[in-house]
Amino acid sequence: MEYTVKSGNPEKQRIGCVVVPVYASRKLSAAARTIDKVSNGQLSNLMRRGEIEGDLGNVLLLHNVENTLCDRVLLVGCGKEKDITVKTFYEINQHMVKRLQSSGATEIASYLTEVPVKRKDLSWKIQHSIDAIDQTLYKFNQLKSEKKEDRRPLRKFIFSVNGRSQLMPGEQAVRQGMAISAGIHLAKDLGNLPGNICTPEYLAKQAQILATQHDAISTSVLEEEDMEELGMGALLA
Template sequence: MEFSIKSGSPEKQRSACVVAGVFDSRKLTLPAELLDKAANGYISDIIRRGDMEGKAGTTLLLHNVPGTLCDRVLLVGLGKEKDFREKEFGNAVRTAVKTLNETGAFDASIFLTELAVKKRSVAWRVRQTAIAALDATYKFDQFKSKKDEVRRPLRKLTLGVERRNELGLAEEALSQGIAIAEGMALAKTLGNLPPNICHPSYLAEQAQAMAAEFGLGCEILERADMEKLGMHSLLAVAHGSHQPPKLIVLSYQGGKAGDKPIVLVGKGVTFDTGGISLKPSAEMDEMKYDMCGAASVLGTIQAVARMALPINLTVVVPATENMPGGSASRPGDIVTSMSGQTIEILNTDAEGRLILCDALTYAERFEPDTVIDVATLTGACVVALGNIATGLFANKDALARELLDAGDEAHDRAWHMPLWDDYQELLKSPFADMGNIGGRWGGSITAACFLSRFTKKFEWAHLDIAGTAWKSGADKGATGRPVPLLTHYLLQRAGKLN
């Protein structure tokens, strides 16, 4: 979809459709009022007859509205004005774009971007509109022999801003929104791909292609490289699979040569059977999403490269399958991690932390400013937070606050969870330095405590996205989260968030 920014009155727009909002009950927004004034009360008369109340999620399409230069006017219900906030704004944009995609209009001018959202700037509204619009039109149908073709899909969307002096900031925000949305789309596609196609070697190939396209540094470590480095924790997870593991490293140099990089580490278990601690068969197909941490950090570095942010960013992806087999790790095995710490594997289905701990140790060589790992790590996090908020753990409260603020700005929210030393006691093992599980209670916290033992040399945060990385049911599919949170954090760090 092609986007543009324009400052002008809605009734003067020569487009296939103009979009304006209506609050519940029947209150026209300013752009809708301007359209109505040009039409001598035509729109307000229709609304008075009860054709539209303005309830959230509703639409009304009008053709040949007098006094306007557009072919159609699409009215979008916004709900109660006093309740109109970030979520309602995003939902209104999604509703508008999905409806436009079915009207046969090739282009449209959307004036929802002129709506006031409390404490949110014009740049925020423009950025979020681009993200929501591209999210609404995302499709994953490449494996269907008969695709559901949109008859005349929306090709161009013009975003309205009230004042001409806002055009510069709006243009920059639009570019950011498109880059973030494309990063989300990459993360969603990688997550949605079937595990017989998206395996560790495939992820490595995608990283190499991305490096070639965006001029990134790229290094792929093979099994032999990991053995030399002493990554026996990561390799223990890979033992049962015929697919070779990969450690993928991508680097973006947008900052000064001496600036310390921010490092993102993404869990890349491309399919998780649970290993010898086999998962139940119900919904095991969704374990292809166990690499959504990897997908999100790859989507993030792509977005950063597209935005050309003045920062240095490195992405590390430990990629493997977790399969049962004659050579698979067993409960009771003890392995030595790259850090030299020993781990008793009590449950082979707690494998994410086993690959992340070696990747976190590997991250030390970059002398990072900050390290953030992203992982579909624990079902316990889903129990705690559901599918609304990402679990956030950090060894520095200031870093946690920065990430929470970025999540609020992006409406990709996280919740700060405890990382107290009291929980470390649950990881005690009589035979090794630690066990890889801490018992039934507080499972997301003990998993984070496990990872914290490998992060003593840098500021670190852990995002548990087990509840937010994908949806089940009728809308099944990867969400692209937490690409918005991560990119907004990086925009903040780069001083480019308006």
């Protein structure tokens, strides 16, 4: 998956899908209001008709929204704006991904970064969006003889930031989020391997590979005699 950040209005994104949050009681977010304005009230009309209420878990995919450059607009319900927690934000991203997987869109511009989370800044929201997206899409296929490939998999997410001043911290948050997600995926992969493959020798080799790939990591492999000298009897037993 490719991740990046960009500053720009939602209606001007020439992309497969633009994702905007909506809140409980049929309240539009800033990005949703912008699209609603250029589309002559299309979003607010849909909400008034009860197509989407804005509750957590509600999603509504729209095609060819008037006066926008994107192919699709996905409305994602976030619940009550003042009640959004760390857990809720993760769930919001999960609901987004699950709907996008069957949408046909491969490149996404997400405005969920404007969702308010108590005591959390933009960098945190970008990092944890990446975590939620990657973990929702995670599959363990290493031991399958036939791997079913998605016809149109999600390939790229662009996170919206407010202005050029947020581009640099946003890009740093992307790098950090991708690093954390890669570590989680590696841990999951190792945990999913059977014991006859994931042996101590195998784990040592994986640690050595990490050390060759990242300058910040160094690896020392302890043999049994080294462990005995260190008094690691419980582990050896």
